[in-house]
Amino acid sequence: MSIDLKAIWNFDDPAASEKRFRSLLSAASPDDAFILQTQIARSYGLRRDFGKAREIIQGLEPQLANVSIDAQTRYWLERGRSCSSATHPPESQTVEVRERARKNYEHALETAKNGGLDALAIDALHMLAFVDTAPADQLKWGKAALSMAQASSQPLAKAWEPSLRNNVGYALHQLDRFDEALDQFRQAVVLRERGNDIQATRIAHWMVAWTLRAMNRTDEALAIQLRLEAERAAAGVPSSYVFDELELLYRAKGDEERAAHYAEMKKVASDGADD
Numbered sequence: 001m002s003i004d005l006k007a008i009w010n011f012d013d014p015a016a017s018e019k020r021f022r023s024l025l026s027a028a029s030p031d032d033a034f035i036l037q038t039q040i041a042r043s044y045g046l047r048r049d050f051g052k053a054r055e056i057i058q059g060l061e062p063q064l065a066n067v068s069i070d071a072q073t074r075y076w077l078e079r080g081r082s083c084s085s086a087t088h089p090p091e092s093q094t095v096e097v098r099e100r101a102r103k104n105y106e107h108a109l110e111t112a113k114n115g116g117l118d119a120l121a122i123d124a125l126h127m128l129a130f131v132d133t134a135p136a137d138q139l140k141w142g143k144a145a146l147s148m149a150q151a152s153s154q155p156l157a158k159a160w161e162p163s164l165r166n167n168v169g170y171a172l173h174q175l176d177r178f179d180e181a182l183d184q185f186r187q188a189v190v191l192r193e194r195g196n197d198i199q200a201t202r203i204a205h206w207m208v209a210w211t212l213r214a215m216n217r218t219d220e221a222l223a224i225q226l227r228l229e230a231e232r233a234a235a236g237v238p239s240s241y242v243f244d245e246l247e248l249l250y251r252a253k254g255d256e257e258r259a260a261h262y263a264e265m266k267k268v269a270s271d272g273a274d275d
Contacts, residue, residue, distance in 0.1 A: 003032050005039060014043040034060060034067045038074040045081050053082040069115030073108050077123060080104030084130045102131045118157035122148050139171035162191035173211055182211045202228055213249060222249045240269035
């Protein structure tokens with residue numbers, strides 16, 4: 001497609017992103033207009049208006065046979081995301097809904113593979129972990145996506161690697177395979193530090209410290225979390241997640257005074273605009 005979707009998206013503000021997508025519709029080619037509408041549907045899903053997302057996607061179905069492989073893949077991805085995604089409440093995820101999502105993601109995966117669109121195939125694999133939420137299943141999908149990213153020569157596919165290592169590490173952590181999780185998180189840190197996403201880099205370091213605490217390597221974890229606290233204070237973006245870990249770490253060290261301090265800091269941060 002001729003439109004750079006990544007440059008338009010602000011996932012922290014899906015309503016603003018929708019406006020930008022709509023502003024491009026009138027001048028877009030039929031294929032690009034189709035893709036823009038899939039992203040408009042996605043913006044509604046991020047706002048938890050899944051009915052509107054499904055309405056937009058269903059409205060595109062009559063055009064599906066006449067658009068590119070890229071557009072078709074995005075159609076199936078967003079149709080799947082309207083059923084199962086990170087923003088869906090757990091109680092909505094019935095067996096029937098999950099199976100509907102699975103079929104859509106499998107369609108997306110097959111279509112992307114047939115078109116040689118590695119990044120979109122990886123996206124489909126990554127979304128299947130929202131259908132199969134048991135840690136062992138999430139590990140399976142994460143490893144499959146990571147293998148594809150590593151094997152690909154396409155820059156957009158390669159760019160998935162730090163996120164996928166985070167996902168694999170999280171699944172391993174949930175399975176109490178902490179040594180393996182730590183290795184994945186540390187590799188994610190290396191990759192993040194090569195980029196310019198400060199927030200993602202901080203999260204990568206947090207995941208390392210979180211796992212070190214689980215391994216009872218308290219002092220190592222504490223050093224990282226204190227550094228993150230200082231960095232975030234300097235940037236004016238305190239995090240309740242950092243304060244939560246600091247509370248737990250000081251409690252593990254028997255320092256109840258410092259633990260209570262961070263419990264209060266966590267409460268204050270949670271009441272504000274915490275990320």
